[in-house]
Amino acid sequence: MRATSIIFRRELGSYLRSPIGWVIIAVLLLVDGIMFQVFAMRGEQLSAQVLERYFNFSSYFAGAAGVLLSFRLIAEERQNHSMVLLSTSPVRDTEIILGKFLAALTFLGLFLVLSLYMPLLIKVNGKITGAQILVGYLGLFLLGATTLAIGLFASALTRYQLIALLVAAAIAVVLSNVYQLATRLDSPVRDVLEQVDLWWVRFQGGFQRGILNLKDVVFYLATIYFFLLLAVKTLESKRWQ
Template sequence: MKAVWIIARKELKSFFDSLIAYILLVLFLGFCGFFTWIYGSDVFFIGQATLRPFFSIAYWTLFIFIPALTMRMIAEEKKTGTIELLLTKPITDRQLVVGKFLAALMLIAITLLFTLPYVISIASLGNLDNGEVVMGYLGLLLMSATYIAIGLYASSITNNQIVAFLTALFISLFFHVIFDVLDNGLSGWLAQLFNMLNLSAHFESLQRGVLDTKDLVYFFSLIFLGLYLTESNIARRKISG
């Protein structure tokens, strides 16, 4: 557990040292602020004391930003060979993957923390449904964790960051949109299958302020699957060289 924390701390620090963290913060807050308060179906357009406009824009911004965050995390270590240095130290492949996962998740959590003024502002405008807000943030975090796990997996299959970015985006796109489209276009057991796989449906169910075990199981299984595949991808070096 200690090794996980050491890796996570180093990764988080390197996000801030390399400006990635600041760029993410500025862009994310810029986008979300613009569409939550100024443009489109913003808070004033809806005329209700709700954070829904923010959640739906954050839903898309994070979808794009997370692959950019995770693309270098393993691909670069593989390219420069530093992964060899790490894994010959007393640390397991799993600890490395989990450490990196936590670092990215912590960065997203920090970013989301900066949107707390939105909550306070809107709460002062009218009657805010607290449950809805908590569940909304939980939904964003769970979704981010899922896409981080997918992003890490994509980063572990290649040495090239661009390939990792596009692969992560491609895989995420299925959960984000494509399963939703298929779900709507089909009927019968296929529709049910796609509905089950569709991330946006689970996200929306959380947004309604309901904590359903079905949704938690969905997110956690995707996270575990992503991290497990990442770990076995890294471990594969041992056998095939």
């Protein structure tokens, strides 16, 4: 895991040095803030409803941030030929993927921390608990981490960043809306699709409302593991191609 730490430090340094990561965060925070002003703060509402609405649209930004922060991670290295340094060093593919994932996750965490002022404003002016905010943010973090893992997998597939972005966005959008498709189908396909939904069932029905279900946490963790494993296997397979 020493190599993971080395790669993590380089990647995080790269995020902090390059303007791209900061621009992504700034734009998402700006739009998130506008949405908060326009949709969450309109008229008289219960503070719990305002918070719920805030988490609802913030989940789009957390998901988008995950994809936007990850689609370049491997594809860009291949395009710039710097991937060879990693692939010819005594470093396991798992360590490469983990180092990059954890760096992007840290930057995603920074984005979420910077958005905390909005729920804190609701807390100051309304009657919500810290636990509701915490559960909502755990949901945002897990959702963002999942789309980040999806983006990393897509990035491992190709050297073309645009293709990686499109593939990651497509997977994330489909998995986030598979519940809608499931409602139009019959059992048992419906039951299966409902279980793999990323947003409607897990987030909207749980974290967004301040409800913490362990099975939802496990689902997100399992999905993250699944896509990270796919990314590792994709890197391994590239050596055989």
